Amino acid sequence: MAETREPVRKRTNDPEGMRQRILDVAELAFQERGYHATSLGDLMQAAGVTGGALHHHFATKKALGMAVIAERVAASVEETWLRRIEEAPSARAGVAQVFAAVADELERQGFVRGCPLNNLAHELSLADDDFRMVLAGIFEAWRAAIADRMRLDQEAGTEEGVDPDRFAALTVATYSGAMSMAKTEQDAAMLKVCAEALAAGQGKR
Amino acid sequence: MAETREPVRKRTNDPEGMRQRILDVAELAFQERGYHATSLGDLMQAAGVTGGALHHHFATKKALGMAVIAERVAASVEETWLRRIEEAPSARAGVAQVFAAVADELERQGFVRGCPLNNLAHELSLADDDFRMVLAGIFEAWRAAIADRMRLDQEAGTEEGVDPDRFAALTVATYSGAMSMAKTEQDAAMLKVCAEALAAGQGKR
C-alpha cells in the first residue's frame, strides 16, 4: 500500500468568507463595547482568525472601522428604515411601523444595543474626519428616504402643508434621541412614548 | 548679611483647586475625544499635574469618569436646560428658547461638540452599569423638569390635552437626536430645523 497521497489540506482559502466573519465580530463588538474599547486581539479571538489574516484584509484598525460603517452600519439603516419606508403605504405609517417593530424587537431581546449609526457617530465623528463624513452621509440618506416618501404622499394629495425635509429631520432626531434614552435606561419604553408623541404632534393626546 | 530665611515655598497645596483643574481638562477631553480615547497621561499633561496628584484625587480612571458625569455633565444639563425651563414663561417657550440659544452658541463657536450627556451615554452606558445608571438618572431629571414645567402651564389653564411626560420625552429625544446630527455634520442647521418641526407639530408649517 502506497503512503497516503492526499494533498492534506491544512487550510481552505475563503477570502470573502473570512472578510465577512471579521466584519461580523467587529460590527458586534464596536456596537456593544465601542470602537476604542475593542482591541484587535479581542476581534481575533472572537472571530478565530490570526493576526496575519486580519491584517491581510484590513491593514489598520481604522480601515476596519470604515468598512464596518460603510458596509454594515449603512446596511443596517437601509434594512431597518429605507426599505420599510419605501414599502409603507405612507411616510407617516412607515415611520410608525418602524418605531413599533424596533420596540418589539428590543423587548423580545431584553437588551437595547442602541442605534448602530448613532453609536458610532457619537464616538467617532469628532475623532476622525473620514469617519465623520461617511457617517454624515448615512444620516443624510436616511432623512432623504423619509422626505422622498413624504413627497410621494403629497403628490397623491395627502399631507398638504407639511415640509418633507422638516418632517424627515424631526423623525430621525426623535428616533435617534429615543433610542439613546432606551439604551441608557435599557428599556424600550421611551421608544414607544416618543412614537406616540411624534404621531400625535407636540405631545398632545 | 544672613542667608535668606524665607521658607522657599516649592508647592502650594490647593486640593480643591487641583481637583477642579483635573475635572476641567477631563470634562473637555472626554467630550471631544471620548473616555476610552483619552489617556490619563493626556490629562496629566493638559492639566499640568503629576501622576501622584491625579491618583490622590481620583484613584482610578473610572472614579474620574464618574466624577465628571456626576459633577460636570449633570451641571451642564442643569445649566442649559433645567434652569432655563424653570424661568421660562411657559414650557413650550422655554424649549424653543433653549434650542435657539444652543444653536446660536454653536454657530458662534463654529464647532459642534455635541450634547455632553448623550456623548458619554453612548460610549459608556453599555460598558459599565455604574456609568449607565448615573447617566439614566440625568436623563430622567431632564425629562422631569420639562414635564413639571408643562404641568404648571396646565394648572394655569393652557396646554389642555397635552401629556406632560410625553411632551418631555419628545422634547429630550428631539434635542438629543438633532444634536447628534449637528455633531456628525458639524453644522447647527439640524438643531434649528428640528426646533421648528417640534414647535409646528409633525413637521407641518
Next chain:
DNA sequence: CCAAAAACAGGTCAATCGTCCTGTTAATAA
C-alpha cells in the same frame, strides 16, 4: 505543469496604557 500572486499563520516590536508605590513637602491640630 509551473511560476506568480494571493491568502493566511504566527510571532515580534516599540509604544502606550492604568495602577500603584515610595518619597518629600505642606498644612493642621495639639
Next chain:
DNA sequence: TTATTAACAGGACGATTGACCTGTTTTTGG
C-alpha cells in the same frame, strides 16, 4: 514646637495595544 496627616512629586510596573514582518500554504494565470 512637634506630631500627624493630607497633598503632591516622580517614577516603576506588568499588561496590553496596533502595526508589521517573515514564512508557509493555497490558488490562479499562462
